[in-house]
Amino acid sequence: MSEEIILRVENLTKRFGGVVAVDQVSFEVRRGEFLGLIGPNGSGKTTLINLITGFVKPTSGRILYLNQEITHQPPYRIACMGVARSFQMVRAFHRIPAFKNLIVPLYSPRVKKLGGGKYGERDDIAVDLLDDFGFERDSLVPYKTAGSLPHGYLKRLDLARCMALRPDLLILDELFSGMTMSEVAATLPLIEKFNREGLTIMMVEHRLKELFRVAHRVIVLNFGRKIADGPPKEAMNHEEVQKAYLGTEVEG
Amino acid sequence: MAGPSRYRKERIDRGIKARSDTIYVLSSYREMVYILLPRILPIFFLLIFPLVVGGGYWGKVVFYSCTFALLALSWDLLASVGLVSLGQALFFGVGSYVAGGFNHYLKWPIFLTIPVATIGGAFICSLLLIPVLRLRGVYFSMVTLILPLLFDHLIETLEILGGTHGLLSLTPFPNHWMAVYIAILAVIVCLFGFRRLIHEDYGFVLRGIREDDRVVMAGGINIYWYKTQTIFIAGGIGCLAGALMTHYYQFVGRSAFALDNTILPLAGAVLGGSGNFAGAVLGTFILVPLSEALRALGGLRMALYSLILIGALAILPEGIFHYLERKYHQFERIVSI
Numbered sequence: 001m002s003e004e005i006i007l008r009v010e011n012l013t014k015r016f017g018g019v020v021a022v023d024q025v026s027f028e029v030r031r032g033e034f035l036g037l038i039g040p041n042g043s044g045k046t047t048l049i050n051l052i053t054g055f056v057k058p059t060s061g062r063i064l065y066l067n068q069e070i071t072h073q074p075p076y077r078i079a080c081m082g083v084a085r086s087f088q089m090v091r092a093f094h095r096i097p098a099f100k101n102l103i104v105p106l107y108s109p110r111v112k113k114l115g116g117g118k119y120g121e122r123d124d125i126a127v128d129l130l131d132d133f134g135f136e137r138d139s140l141v142p143y144k145t146a147g148s149l150p151h152g153y154l155k156r157l158d159l160a161r162c163m164a165l166r167p168d169l170l171i172l173d174e175l176f177s178g179m180t181m182s183e184v185a186a187t188l189p190l191i192e193k194f195n196r197e198g199l200t201i202m203m204v205e206h207r208l209k210e211l212f213r214v215a216h217r218v219i220v221l222n223f224g225r226k227i228a229d230g231p232p233k234e235a236m237n238h239e240e241v242q243k244a245y246l247g248t249e250v251e252g
Numbered sequence: 253m254a255g256p257s258r259y260r261k262e263r264i265d266r267g268i269k270a271r272s273d274t275i276y277v278l279s280s281y282r283e284m285v286y287i288l289l290p291r292i293l294p295i296f297f298l299l300i301f302p303l304v305v306g307g308g309y310w311g312k313v314v315f316y317s318c319t320f321a322l323l324a325l326s327w328d329l330l331a332s333v334g335l336v337s338l339g340q341a342l343f344f345g346v347g348s349y350v351a352g353g354f355n356h357y358l359k360w361p362i363f364l365t366i367p368v369a370t371i372g373g374a375f376i377c378s379l380l381l382i383p384v385l386r387l388r389g390v391y392f393s394m395v396t397l398i399l400p401l402l403f404d405h406l407i408e409t410l411e412i413l414g415g416t417h418g419l420l421s422l423t424p425f426p427n428h429w430m431a432v433y434i435a436i437l438a439v440i441v442c443l444f445g446f447r448r449l450i451h452e453d454y455g456f457v458l459r460g461i462r463e464d465d466r467v468v469m470a471g472g473i474n475i476y477w478y479k480t481q482t483i484f485i486a487g488g489i490g491c492l493a494g495a496l497m498t499h500y501y502q503f504v505g506r507s508a509f510a511l512d513n514t515i516l517p518l519a520g521a522v523l524g525g526s527g528n529f530a531g532a533v534l535g536t537f538i539l540v541p542l543s544e545a546l547r548a549l550g551g552l553r554m555a556l557y558s559l560i561l562i563g564a565l566a567i568l569p570e571g572i573f574h575y576l577e578r579k580y581h582q583f584e585r586i587v588s589i
Contacts, residue, residue, distance in 0.1 A: 055466065079472035087470070093463035096456060103456040107473030122453055165472055 004031040005051070005067075006169055006200050012061035014047055014224075021047040023224035024061075029169070029202060034195045036211045036232065037204045039221035040244055045204045046088055048221070049173050053085045054078040065169070080110040084167035086206075088174045090154045094147030098135060098157055101146055102126035105164040114166055126164070133160045134186060152183040159187070163194070170194065172203045176210065184210060208236075220244070262587045290580065294443075294530070298436050307428045309543075315428075315500060317540040318435035322493035323517035324524075324532035325442045326486040331526050332450055333482045334462030338388070340517050341382070343490020344497070345403055347373040349413055351495035352504030356419040365423075366495045373491025378484045385479050388465075400509040407506055417504025422498060431500050434575035438496075439533060442489055446529045458482060458579025516540065523564055525571020534573050 007029040012149040014022040022044045029035055037045050050056040052063055063071045068077050079085075084105075093101050105111060106122045117125045127142055133156045135142040143151070146157060155175060163169055172191075176184050183194040184207070192214050195201050205211040211218070212232040219240045228238040234240060262521050323340045330337045351369035354360040360368070384395045407413055414420075425431035449455050457478060460468045465475050498504045517536060524535025542560065546553040568575050 053470065055469075074474070075466075075469040076472050076474045079470055085470055087467070091464050091467045093460045093467065095463060096459055100456050101460075103453050104460045104468050104473060105458050105471035107453050110472045119453070161467070161471065 002031045005029070005204075006031045006033075006065065008064040009048075009052070010062040010064070012048070012051060012063065013059045014044075014051055014056060015059045020224050022058075025221070025224070025226050025227060026061075027219055027226065029200060031168075031200055032195070032198055033200055034214055035200075035202045035217045036215035036218035037202060037221065038206075038208065038211070038218055043221040043244075044224040045221055046173055047076065047224075049085060049171050049202075049204065052078075053083055053171065056182070064116060076108075080108060082166075082168035083171065084162035084165045084169070085171040086155075086158045086162055086175055088171055090151060090158065090178075092146040092154050092157055095145055097143050098146050098149060098153070099123065099126040099130055099142040101157055102129060102161055102164045106159055108165060111164070111166060116166065129164055130157070130160055132236060133157070133190070135160075146170075151178050152180060155179055156183075156187060159190075167199065169202065171198045171203075172201065174204055174206060176205060176207050188214065259586050259588050261584050263582045263584050265582055280499055290577075291444075294533070295440055298440060302429070302432045302436065304351075310544075311428055311432065313541050315432050315435055315496075317431070317537050317545075318439050319493040319497050320517050320520060320540050321439050321533045321536040322435070322442060322489050322496075323513065324520045324536045325439070325446060325529055326493075327517050327521050328491040328526050328529050328532040329446055329482060329486045329489070331521070332455075332462060333458040333479055333481070334388075334465070335348070336393045336480065336520070337396045338393045338514055339399050340490055341400040341509050341511060341513035342396060342403070343373065343487050344494040345400055345511040346376050346487075347494025348498040348504045348508035349403075349492025350376070350491065352419045352422055352498045353413055355422045355499070362423045362425065362499050366492070366499070368543075369495035369498075370488050370492040373494070374484045374488030377487030377491065381483050381487075381533075382476075382480060385476050385483075391487075400511075400514070404506050404509040407509075414505070416506065418503055418507075420503055422502045422504065423426055424502045425499055431496065435496055438489075438492060441531050443533055450529075462495030495585075510543045516543075519561060523561065523572060525573040528573060528577075531571045535571070538572070 003029050009028075010026050012022055012240060013020065023141045025044075025048065037048070039045055047056060047148070051058050054073050054077070054186065056073060061071070062069060065081060065083060067077070068081070070081065074083075093104075100123075103122055103126060106117050107126060111117065117205065127137055130142045131137045135153070135156075141153070149157070155178065159172070159175060162172075175187070175191075188210055191201065191203075203211060203215065215232055217230060218228075218232050218235045219226055220235055220238070222240065222244040227240040227244065228235040230238075262566055302311060305311050323344060327337055327340055336365070339474060347369045350373050351365040354365045354368060355362070380399060381396070384392060387395065392491055408416055425434075450459065457468065457473060460471075461475050461478060468475050494508060498508070516539060517532075520536030520539045521532040522532075522535070523539060524533065525531030539561075546557055550557060564572070
């Protein structure tokens with residue numbers, strides 16, 4: 001982990017009508033860090049991700065990526081700067097073969113600029129990449145339409161789509177939800193490997209055991225506010241976090 | 253003798269050995285014919301058909317079919333990026349009036365007005381639709397439905413571009429054959445060009461936008477730019493159809509913006525099967541001659557026409573072309589169980 005700050009979020013607030021989904025949240029992410037983002041349901045984790053990746057515009061506050069303000073940039077421009085994200089609910093191009101799903105990021109200005117794949121090479125790159133994610137090259141799986149694949153495959157396809165963009169910052173929104181234990185066991189080492197190779201990862205996850213094994217630091221959200229920030233053990237021992245997760249004692 | 257329940261129909265793909273997504277390994281003339289036939293047959297048909305029909309009334313019908321086929325191809329291209337257009341009459345009308353206007357007021361020759369109407373019309377249509385590109389689904393469709401009406405009423409009330417009388421006595425094509433073969437050439441180029449395009453990486457980006465535009469944005473691609481490009485191409489093809497029709501008729505009037513010019517190509521694309529362009533051409537080449545053949549029935553024409561359309565959609569909701577394609581690549585045999 002280097003000292004370089006890759007992402008800085010300053011006093012970020014998002015209101016949906018009367019509901020404050022994200023409330024004055026500030027934090028920094030260093031290059032190479034593995035950051036966990038946790039909190040009870042409805043605490044604003046996904047909204048925070050949508051704000052950082054430009055899918056939702058903030059009510060107030062600033063987001064800086066590599067010292068450049070990206071607060072009001074459209075999602076595709078933020079993606080082209082190197083921020084890849086997965087989606088909580090499985091999203092894929094269902095009527096398109098799995099490996100062709102990766103053509104979209106491979107065709108983006110970012111990958112073209114980085115020199116990844118010329119005309120006629122993208123299919124091979126896509127199949128190679130998917131091979132690392134359990135879509136065996138010699139089987140029929142990469143060539144089947146995405147809609148015909150099981151949920152676990154679609155989750156990994158989403159991850160492969162993120163990696164095809166060659167990101168500097170990878171944001172994963174509940175990647176493991178709906179995956180079987182063996183799928184998680186197969187995918188977790190991959191993510192760890194990406195992190196060891198220098199990729200900065202920000203991960204929303206409900207499977208705390210797996211998350212705490214890999215995360216350097218966790219941020220805990222509750223009702224849109226940041227209530228804890230620190231190494232996993234410390235953060236979880238925080239009084240407010242205990243209350244948020246376990247509830248308070250009923251008095252009287 | 254065994255009862256029929258002891259047998260069942262089995263469908264087998266008529267595959268070609270060692271086939272990948274992009275490479276065919278052809279090991280015999282039989283296989284080469286198998287691959288080439290569905291591509292050569294329609295070209296052959298399109299080139300020969302006008303000669304068989306001749307230059308009379310049915311010759312005109314061939315020409316109409318081609319212009320509507322162009323509109324249907326344009327509709328199908330927009331549909332493949334997820335934009336459902338109810339405004340093919342907009343493209344048709346803009347193309348008609350640009351070609352007619354330059355020919356009538358500036359006396360530009362026909363071989364200048366048609367390209368200018370195609371490209372210039374594509375610019376006009378793109379500029380009109382860029383503001384509503386952010387609208388999705390039915391909201392985009394509604395705007396495209398309204399725009400031709402807007403032009404229709406502008407021309408009527410402001411009495412510009414000939415007002416209700418239209419622009420008369422425009423330059424005709426040198427002869428019927430030239431008109432028909434230009435239209436047919438345009439249909440063939442668009443048909444095979446679009447089919448190629450949609451299987452390129454570029455085409456997969458377009459199909460991705462139709463499937464889930466948020467995923468495409470997360471993949472670093474500006475979906476509005478790609479939608480604009482698609483509208484430019486589709487608009488240009490629609491305008492070309494309008495420009496060809498204008499010079500064929502030697503007249504352009506408010507009828508260019510009529511709802512018929514939207515409905516007929518759309519019905520053709522749906523009947524033939526959308527998403528592969530061949531269906532759009534097939535559908536219009538069935539519907540346009542059919543509606544002309546039914547003209548003799550007078551008032552009953554539209555009723556019968558609608559019944560045929562409903563019947564076809566009820567029996568083959570996937571479209572005629574999808575059905576034919578599936579049958580071509582499969583054979584059936586009866587096996588005993």
